[in-house]
Amino acid sequence: MHYVIVGNGVAGITAAFALRKRDARAKITVISGESEYFFSRTALMYAFLDRMNLRDLEPFERKVYQKQRIDLLHGWVEDLNADRRELRLKDGAEIQYDRLLLATGSAPNRPDWPGLGEVKEGVVHFVSLQHLAECERLTPSTRRAVVVGGGLIGVELVECLVHHGVEVDFLVREDWYWPMALAPEEGKLIAQHLRHHGVRLHLQDEVTGVESGTGSRVSAVQTGQGKKLPCEMLGICIGVRPAVDWLRGVATPPALGRGIQVDRGFRTSLRDVWAAGDCAEFQRPDGTPFVEQIWYSAKRQGELAARAMLGDSIRYEPPLFFNSAKFFEIEYTTVGATTRLPDTARSFFHRWADREATIRIVEENGAVTGFSMLGSRWDHTVLERWVGERRSLDDVVARLHEAQFDVEFGRVPLAGLRAAFGAREVRA
Amino acid sequence: MIKAGTAQWLLHDVKNRGITAWLLAVVLTSFYLVLYFTEWLTPAARAVGLDGKWTLYGLLYSIAIVWGGIYVIRKYRHNRYQIVRTSVVIFVQVTFAFSIPQLLKFLHQPEYYFSYLWPLKMEYLTPGYIFSLPLPFILYSFLGSLLMVPVLAALFGKRWYCSWVCGCGGLANTFGEPWRHLSDKSSLSWKIEKVAVHTVLATSLLLTALLFVTWGVGKSNPEVARFTYGFQSFYGLMVSSMLAGVVGVGLYPLGGTRIWCRFFCPMAALLGLVQKFGRYRIRVKENMCISCGLCSKYCEMGIDVRSYAQASQSFTRASCVGCGLCAEVCPRGVLRLENVRVRAPQEASLIQISPMPSVRQAG
Numbered sequence: 001m002h003y004v005i006v007g008n009g010v011a012g013i014t015a016a017f018a019l020r021k022r023d024a025r026a027k028i029t030v031i032s033g034e035s036e037y038f039f040s041r042t043a044l045m046y047a048f049l050d051r052m053n054l055r056d057l058e059p060f061e062r063k064v065y066q067k068q069r070i071d072l073l074h075g076w077v078e079d080l081n082a083d084r085r086e087l088r089l090k091d092g093a094e095i096q097y098d099r100l101l102l103a104t105g106s107a108p109n110r111p112d113w114p115g116l117g118e119v120k121e122g123v124v125h126f127v128s129l130q131h132l133a134e135c136e137r138l139t140p141s142t143r144r145a146v147v148v149g150g151g152l153i154g155v156e157l158v159e160c161l162v163h164h165g166v167e168v169d170f171l172v173r174e175d176w177y178w179p180m181a182l183a184p185e186e187g188k189l190i191a192q193h194l195r196h197h198g199v200r201l202h203l204q205d206e207v208t209g210v211e212s213g214t215g216s217r218v219s220a221v222q223t224g225q226g227k228k229l230p231c232e233m234l235g236i237c238i239g240v241r242p243a244v245d246w247l248r249g250v251a252t253p254p255a256l257g258r259g260i261q262v263d264r265g266f267r268t269s270l271r272d273v274w275a276a277g278d279c280a281e282f283q284r285p286d287g288t289p290f291v292e293q294i295w296y297s298a299k300r301q302g303e304l305a306a307r308a309m310l311g312d313s314i315r316y317e318p319p320l321f322f323n324s325a326k327f328f329e330i331e332y333t334t335v336g337a338t339t340r341l342p343d344t345a346r347s348f349f350h351r352w353a354d355r356e357a358t359i360r361i362v363e364e365n366g367a368v369t370g371f372s373m374l375g376s377r378w379d380h381t382v383l384e385r386w387v388g389e390r391r392s393l394d395d396v397v398a399r400l401h402e403a404q405f406d407v408e409f410g411r412v413p414l415a416g417l418r419a420a421f422g423a424r425e426v427r428a
Numbered sequence: 429m430i431k432a433g434t435a436q437w438l439l440h441d442v443k444n445r446g447i448t449a450w451l452l453a454v455v456l457t458s459f460y461l462v463l464y465f466t467e468w469l470t471p472a473a474r475a476v477g478l479d480g481k482w483t484l485y486g487l488l489y490s491i492a493i494v495w496g497g498i499y500v501i502r503k504y505r506h507n508r509y510q511i512v513r514t515s516v517v518i519f520v521q522v523t524f525a526f527s528i529p530q531l532l533k534f535l536h537q538p539e540y541y542f543s544y545l546w547p548l549k550m551e552y553l554t555p556g557y558i559f560s561l562p563l564p565f566i567l568y569s570f571l572g573s574l575l576m577v578p579v580l581a582a583l584f585g586k587r588w589y590c591s592w593v594c595g596c597g598g599l600a601n602t603f604g605e606p607w608r609h610l611s612d613k614s615s616l617s618w619k620i621e622k623v624a625v626h627t628v629l630a631t632s633l634l635l636t637a638l639l640f641v642t643w644g645v646g647k648s649n650p651e652v653a654r655f656t657y658g659f660q661s662f663y664g665l666m667v668s669s670m671l672a673g674v675v676g677v678g679l680y681p682l683g684g685t686r687i688w689c690r691f692f693c694p695m696a697a698l699l700g701l702v703q704k705f706g707r708y709r710i711r712v713k714e715n716m717c718i719s720c721g722l723c724s725k726y727c728e729m730g731i732d733v734r735s736y737a738q739a740s741q742s743f744t745r746a747s748c749v750g751c752g753l754c755a756e757v758c759p760r761g762v763l764r765l766e767n768v769r770v771r772a773p774q775e776a777s778l779i780q781i782s783p784m785p786s787v788r789q790a791g
Contacts, residue, residue, distance in 0.1 A: 040718060043720035043722070046722060047429070050429055052721065056724075057720070164429070164432070324718075333761065377761035381713065381714050407755055407765070408509045408765060408766070
């Protein structure tokens with residue numbers, strides 16, 4: 001049996017190890033064009049910040065692959081022929097597989113702003129190793145940069161550029177930072193924090209045009225509010241989409257929507273071909289498609305897809321949502337849903353007066369359904385359990401200390417929060 | 429990517445085994461060779477009004493810890509564990525490891541260091557020496573080394589000593605802060621560590637046993653006494669001078685700050701064994717790790733923390749000194765140092781169950 005995995009990101013590599021764990025004899029090949037070895041994409045920023053070398057980003061010692069007999073192949077896959085169970089690489093090499101997993105991840109969204117097409121130099125994304133190399137090449141000749149996009153990757157790129165002494169204009173289209181995940185109060189706190197670090201944050205503003213100068217390098221960005229922001233670098237971080245464009249032209253393309261369409265058992269429309277991670281598109285019961293594009297979901301999906309390939313009967317149900325992030329110094333933990341809530345939901349919000357920390361607990365019909373915490377550490381597994389147990393808001397506030405995960409001597413005090421909770425106006 | 433500017437280049441160079449780091453290593457190594465094997469520093473000590481080179485060394489050591497400690501407290505000012513721990517390190521150094529011994533000397537008492545215990549300080553269970561001291565010192569030596577050390581280690585892990593009290597750890601965690609990430613994280617170095625540190629431990633136990641035997645029967649057996657004293661001076665030269673000083677501190681800029689603690693310190697080895705069966709562990713929050721590797725990178729003991737974190741496996745490693753930096757640098761708050769009553773069997777197992785996939789074997 002020859003398992004071939006296209007993509008050595010966290011989904012692909014997790015799948016490879018999971019396959020090996022159960023099948024000691026199979027041949028397993030992982031193909032990647034981006035990098036020879038699996039690296040932690042979430043740690044790209046730490047290489048840019050000089051806190052890590054590229055080699056440090058690799059989660060496993062290189063000899064592990066040899067020991068686990070996972071063959072790594074460095075190259076771009078160009079063609080897929082499912083009828084002949086064959087892949088062709090850019091260099092012409094042909095690979096036969098018995099079972100194939102597509103785990104090609106995400107690619108950055110590229111907008112069609114007027115003028116962007118003429119720019120040949122200075123436009124960057126921050127998703128791949130190649131992007132990192134490009135950012136590092138351009139940074140020394142950059143005094144001012146514009147970063148567009150109010151999500152996580154945007155803020156990471158901003159932090160890196162600020163570290164290197166670049167003046168940054170950060171353009172966020174929405175009313176506050178990251179409304180997808182943060183309520184206005186939390187968005188405001190992050191905005192304050194960014195501005196404190198010298199970032200010029202422009203809310204409710206977007207790019208209307210891009211100008212280029214000498215050598216076709218980006219020279220300025222025009223915005224909807226009529227500003228002209230001079231810059232030598234333009235970071236585009238307006239989200240990612242499944243990296244499936246390469247599949248549109250192959251001999252036997254799988255069914256594609258935004259991503260590779262799979263059933264809940266990770267099967268694509270092609271025989272003996274599965275897909276997992278950022279590139280996989282599932283359907284909700286109501287027929288609407290969804291993709292999951294975070295580290296945790298990719299890891300989970302990789303593990304399960306491997307089991308599906310081994311013949312287990314898998315029906316993937318994403319567990320209760322959780323995520324984490326860090327905005328400069330402010331850590332963020334979230335569980336469940338905390339934004340775009342139904343009218344029946346209400347939330348308790350508290351901000352500590354003496355530190356950049358907030359907590360939000362959402363309750364719906366007498367049971368907590370979501371948490372959003374900034375600036376202190378929480379054990380999300382406890383929070384998840386409380387949601388599962390349908391505990392009341394009063395109950396959760398009373399036992400909140402059980403979920404604290406701050407360092408020893410460093411727990412944030414809960415007395416003020418509980419006093420505020422007791423004195424809050426109870427809204428109907 | 430290195431920040432622009434000469435100062436930034438220099439900072440990167442000295443922290444990342446550049447030419448300046450090599451130069452600094454030569455300077456530090458030379459300093460220790462001069463200190464241990466010549467009397468060249470004695471006139472310098474006299475010139476500043478001190479009674480000898482060792483007092484001068486103690487003073488320099490204290491200055492390095494206070495200076496580095498202030499830097500560390502400022503750097504990690506948002507982390508109470510680091511503030512408390514570093515403050516204690518500074519306090520212990522200034523009092524127990526410097527002022528109090530000097531004061532004792534001044535009062536014509538033995539120059540006794542309450543912050544050092546057997547088997548790190550072999551003299552304190554060397555009967556020929558320790559029984560020559562007044563009774564309180566004898567009691568402290570025996571009870572401290574044989575009772576206080578293991579009990580506290582069982583309750584809180586070896587960190588209570590290795591990164592709160594000990595001067596070697598103190599210097600590493602203050603003055604040595606810029607080089608903590610240089611420790612080798614490979615599984616090979618872990619194998620070497622286990623052999624090396626337990627060899628030194630066994631040697632120190634053997635020496636202690638011999639010293640007691642010689643104390644008992646040495647007068648009637650000059651052969652035994654000669655052998656023991658030869659062994660003792662060999663141990664003193666190799667372990668206390670060469671490994672703890674010349675190699676341990678001299679190689680800070682090249683191999684990281686805990687070479688001595690990790691590969692050679694008998695006390696760390698002994699405490700590590702207690703720690704394995706005690707209450708201390710590093711708790712890993714389930715499924716929250718993003719495998720970034722900052723924890724491993726900044727572990728001064730060369731523990732591949734990430735391998736546990738990404739496998740969602742709480743753990744206790746014998747070598748962990750509990751400095752807490754892995755938890756500090758983790759951008760997702762995945763790790764927490766804690767003392768718990770009950771630990772999972774695999775955390776306490778001497779045969780470390782390896783987080784899959786891995787080439788780790790035993791631990």
